[in-house]
Amino acid sequence: MRENSDAMTALRRRVAEHQSSSLPHMIVEELERMIINGVLSGGDRINESALALRLGVSRGPVREACRHLERSRLVEFRANRGMFVREVSVDEAAQLYDIRASLFGLAGRLAAARVGTVEAEALRAEARELDAADTTDDYYPRNVDLHRHLVALSGNARLVELYDAVSKELHLFRRHGLESDAARHTSNDQHRRIIDHLEAGNGEEAARLMEAHIVAGKNRMLAKHGRAQD
Template identity: 45%
Template sequence: MTEKPGDGSLTGGVREELTRLILSGEFQPGDRLNELSLTQRLGVSRGIIREAVRSLEHARLVEIIPNRGVVVRTVDVPDALELYEVRAALAMAAGRLAAIRASKEQLDALSALHAKMVAATEANDIPSYTAANHAFHDAIFTAASNSRLKEHDLSVRNEMQLYIRRGALGHAQLKASNLEHGRILAALIASDSEGAAREFEQHIANGKQRMLENLRSAQALRAG
């Protein structure tokens, strides 16, 4: 990489790469981010790494712990529950706006993504389902045409990924989730702003319940 003093674009690129490494699971919660090894891996100065890390700390993906340095943040159950509540509120606003503002092309794209999720559900293909699911949610926030709303949702979703990637949905939960997507899509196509707001908010709330079900199941297995 060619580095210039105050190169914000380079810092942004490093921040995006570190975010990818964290959300992909290459760096796990509790892992320490070694500044020297990152400079060598990414080919940038320590100054650029520090700037990117400060941004990740602000996004609550990492934290600085005395005598340990920079570590990937660990999200516990109370944190996750709060994040679900925030994301449900954002989803309600996005659903309402998207029902009013979505273009035909955007609705067609959402329908295509829903079809992909249906196929992935039938095949129990969780990676494909997850990718289409993220794209579906992103497309709704894009259709809402409110950049601040979309930025907040992405920030909350990234933070949630530190927790929810621990447990995959079972097939029954996958089907339930996708039925909810169908109801959201139907409300958007009908330009039903209150219906879309209600269905999208409820989808996130149901996701919280599915997370708690997985947590209880895991605890029961450990106890057994």
């Protein structure tokens, strides 16, 4: 959990800005960011005192943020031990991938009626940023953002909420599927094909490709853990 002084200063500035509004919500976002970026992994203990000191706040907001994350199934309380980042089994991850694939496909079907040249070019700019990411640590957070933007283009707020909830649980597991250069390259090529079909208004093909994109991630995960693929 080491960070340079500039990052810590910026983080504490954000904390100060939220003191009068929603500090626990900001802490939730910070913990989620730490999970996405791999600073926290499944099974890691969340030290409330150390986190409060790091953020320059009391333990109360940190405890409230942890309770929120517990309801979101990102952390779990272990009796007499404290709060831990939840560990996801291979079988549970596979089930979450299946749900996420269906939601992502539906988002593509809906988004195809809403994506124009401006939206498509913005998505392609994100894909180009992914091309420049040469490590998992660089690629993964940008990949998360691109997927969120694709789903947001569906225009269905409830779908966005459901997709985000499932994806957050998979953050505890998903990084494993994008560790090789070849996997990242293949993943981003799939992004470009998806964007082309969204811009063309091909809803059914966009839906098929987006669902297949998530299933491909599931199969990489299963292969890594020695499981049969679909």
